[in-house]
Amino acid sequence: xxxxxxxxxxxxxxxxxxxxxxxxxxxxxxxxxxxxxxxxxxxxxxxxxxxxxxxxxxxxxxxxxxxxxxxxxxxxxxxxxxxxxxxxxxxxxxxxxxxxxxxxxxxxxxxxxxxxxxxxxxxxxxxxxxxxxxxxxxxxxxxxxxxxxxxxxxxxxxxxxxxxxxxxxxxxxxxxxxxxxxxxxxxxxxxxxxxxxxxxxxxxxxxxxxxx
Numbered sequence: 538x539x540x541x542x543x544x545x546x547x548x549x550x551x552x553x554x555x556x557x558x559x560x561x562x563x564x565x566x567x568x569x570x571x572x573x574x575x576x577x578x579x580x581x582x583x584x585x586x587x588x589x590x591x592x593x594x595x596x597x598x599x600x601x602x603x604x605x606x607x608x609x610x611x612x613x614x615x616x617x618x619x620x621x622x623x624x625x626x627x628x629x630x631x632x633x634x635x636x637x638x639x640x641x642x643x644x645x646x647x648x649x650x651x652x653x654x655x656x657x658x659x660x661x662x663x664x665x666x667x668x669x670x671x672x673x674x675x676x677x678x679x680x681x682x683x684x685x686x687x688x689x690x691x692x693x694x695x696x697x698x699x700x701x702x703x704x705x706x707x708x709x710x711x712x713x714x715x716x717x718x719x720x721x722x723x724x725x726x727x728x729x730x731x732x733x734x735x736x737x738x739x740x741x742x743x744x745x746x747x748x749x
Contacts, residue, residue, distance in 0.1 A: 584745075591743070598727055602636055635728040642686040644717045651713030652679055652687075655695065658707045689718060 606623060622637025659676055663669040675698065678691040692714055699707040729741035742748045 587745070595725070595727055598634070599636065599725065602634075606636075631732040633730050635730075636725070637728075638725050639723040640720045641684065641723060642682070642689050643684075643719045643721045644686060644714070645719050646717075648687070648714050648717035651710045651715075651717060654706055654710030654713065655679065655699075658704060658710065687714070689720070692718070 602623075602625070605625065609623070621640060622635055624633055624635040626633040656676065656679065659672050663672045675695075678695050679687060681687055692711065696711045696715065699711045702708075727743065729743065730738050731741065733739050740747070
């Protein structure tokens with residue numbers, strides 16, 4: 538075999554090996570895709586069943602505690618229940634269940650008028666270096682979250698400051714912000730806890746994420 542023929546043979550072998558390797562990679566990708574499909578098809582029905590079971594238990598628990606909540610309102614003399622959550626503890630004090638709803642802060646458009654009034658008053662106080670630093674600190678309470686809303690807890694801090702100053706513009710601005718508050722209810726939740734043998738409260742994991 539001449540050198541030229543040997544070179545052609547080596548090139549042919551390399552090409553064959555390259556094609557064989559490409560074929561194996563393709564087969565592996567196809568096998569991987571098939572395995573993913575099979576596992577998803579197997580897991581999804583079980584997860585759907587689990588979701589339905591959790592929803593059913595959640596509905597049952599809320600239904601069972603409906604009478605308890607009604608009696609609580611009567612016993613405590615509550616005419617209007619503004620609580621976002623209720624915690625019930627057993628007589629031994631080693632088990633408790635909390636029922637509640639998640640809420641997100643929200644405001645009507647009038648909130649902008651209140652914010653402007655507060656900002657104008659606060660900025661009028663910036664007369665020197667020290668007061669400007671204080672103004673920046675107070676204005677941070679008006680900073681917004683990712684949804685563009687002010688935290689309700691910060692508005693409470695502003696109200697305390699406004700009452701301490703006695704300034705009518707400051708007080709009125711905060712009042713407008715408070716009256717514009719329109720929280721939105723998201724989803725109901727249940728939290729279950731128990732005390733272990735050491736007397737430490739432990740959460741009962743109620744989601745796929747929490748279960749170890």
